[in-house]
Amino acid sequence: MSARVFEGLVGQTAVISALESAITAARENSTGQEMTHAWLFTGPPGSGRSNAAKAFAAALICKNSGCGECDDCRTAFLGTHPDVEILDVNGISIKIDEIREVVSRSAWGASLSKWRVVVIEDCDRMTEAAANALLKALEEPSSQTIWLLCAPTLQDVLPTIRSRCRHLNLKTPTASEISNYLQKSLGANIEEAELAARISQGHIGKARGFLKDPSFNAKRKKSFDFLFSVKSEGSAITAAAKLIEFANENAELRTSERNEKESEELKSALQSGARGLVSGGAKALKDLEKDQKARFTRIVKDEIDGVLLDYSTFLRDCLAGQGPFINSDLSSEIERISSQNKTGQISALLIKLSEIRESLTTNASQLLLVESFFLRFAPLNNGH
Numbered sequence: 001m002s003a004r005v006f007e008g009l010v011g012q013t014a015v016i017s018a019l020e021s022a023i024t025a026a027r028e029n030s031t032g033q034e035m036t037h038a039w040l041f042t043g044p045p046g047s048g049r050s051n052a053a054k055a056f057a058a059a060l061i062c063k064n065s066g067c068g069e070c071d072d073c074r075t076a077f078l079g080t081h082p083d084v085e086i087l088d089v090n091g092i093s094i095k096i097d098e099i100r101e102v103v104s105r106s107a108w109g110a111s112l113s114k115w116r117v118v119v120i121e122d123c124d125r126m127t128e129a130a131a132n133a134l135l136k137a138l139e140e141p142s143s144q145t146i147w148l149l150c151a152p153t154l155q156d157v158l159p160t161i162r163s164r165c166r167h168l169n170l171k172t173p174t175a176s177e178i179s180n181y182l183q184k185s186l187g188a189n190i191e192e193a194e195l196a197a198r199i200s201q202g203h204i205g206k207a208r209g210f211l212k213d214p215s216f217n218a219k220r221k222k223s224f225d226f227l228f229s230v231k232s233e234g235s236a237i238t239a240a241a242k243l244i245e246f247a248n249e250n251a252e253l254r255t256s257e258r259n260e261k262e263s264e265e266l267k268s269a270l271q272s273g274a275r276g277l278v279s280g281g282a283k284a285l286k287d288l289e290k291d292q293k294a295r296f297t298r299i300v301k302d303e304i305d306g307v308l309l310d311y312s313t314f315l316r317d318c319l320a321g322q323g324p325f326i327n328s329d330l331s332s333e334i335e336r337i338s339s340q341n342k343t344g345q346i347s348a349l350l351i352k353l354s355e356i357r358e359s360l361t362t363n364a365s366q367l368l369l370v371e372s373f374f375l376r377f378a379p380l381n382n383g384h
């Protein structure tokens with residue numbers, strides 16, 4: 001029976017069992033190899049690598065080894081517990097100053113529990129200088145500090161850092177693992193659980209959102225409305241512009257609150273009585289603005305890619321031609337397009353779409369990329 005705090009780690013039996021042995025060892029002050037001071041969690045997007053790290057942090061400081069209900073567990077997850085620090089990416093990278101601050105705070109030791117836990121999400125985004133600063137801390141571990149690093153793959157992390165960490169890899173959960181979880185833990189019925197599991201493509205947060213968050217469904221519906229509206233060159237260009245605008249609006253929703261809070265906090269920290277900003281204050285504000293812009297750009301890309309990923313599952317359904325479809329709620333559109341077009345045309349577009357998603361990570365124009373996809377989709381949607 002595993003700790004409650006690990007319940008959301010769907011399909012990660014091996015990872016959970018390693019973490020549970022570590023917790024038992026830590027609790028019993030065992031000198032065995034199960035517990036160590038630095039861990040690296042890798043896994044594809046949506047597999048839950050940072051949730052695994054946060055759950056481990058909670059289980060280490062919770063008096064009941066991760067009950068998932070007490071204040072320690074709750075605040076550990078949020079990063080507001082005095083002994084748990086969660087470092088996420090502010091801008092596009094984690095800078096040396098941020099790592100230095102975390103390292104110097106880690107020297108304080110734990111205050112309420114036995115450990116001081118530092119979670120670094122996206123540690124693949126550390127600058128080289130930041131990575132070297134972290135490496136020094138890992139080489140001279142303090143007895144109380146536990147480092148939990150997260151990255152998409154092992155190759156994203158410097159070998160010198162990698163070699164200091166115990167590595168745990170999370171796999172993409174299968175559709176049936178996700179479906180079981182949604183039924184057991186979220187009380188979904190079998191039909192909606194299976195649809196959510198297929199649509200999410202192994203992304204557990206997406207599957208949960210599909211069931212629980214009405215805005216998630218509204219967003220998905222709107223994305224497919226754009227796609228189905230594409231029947232000519234003109235409508236392809238209009239739909240592309242709308243999709244980009246939509247991605248920007250969604251990114252705005254996701255960032256505005258946090259941006260405002262950050263700016264206000266920084267401004268009040270920089271205020272020195274009636275004389276206005278302290279020296280260097282203007283620069284600090286400018287730097288923050290730059291970081292926020294970089295974050296916004298990253299999230300817009302993320303939004304566009306999310307839509308394109310939905311389109312690619314749709315094209316895969318069209319290619320298959322018969323169910324069970326990933327997007328079973330769109331079966332009439334899938335069957336129409338599938339019956340009106342040759343499989344060669346659909347598979348060529350699917351390949352093109354994956355190239356387009358790849359180009360989205362570069363500085364290529366997002367609008368032109370989306371247009372180029374819609375222009376190729378128009379004849380398929382027309383049946384010509």
Ligand SMILES: [Zn+2]
Nearest residue numbers: 062067070073
């Ligand atoms: Zn607890």
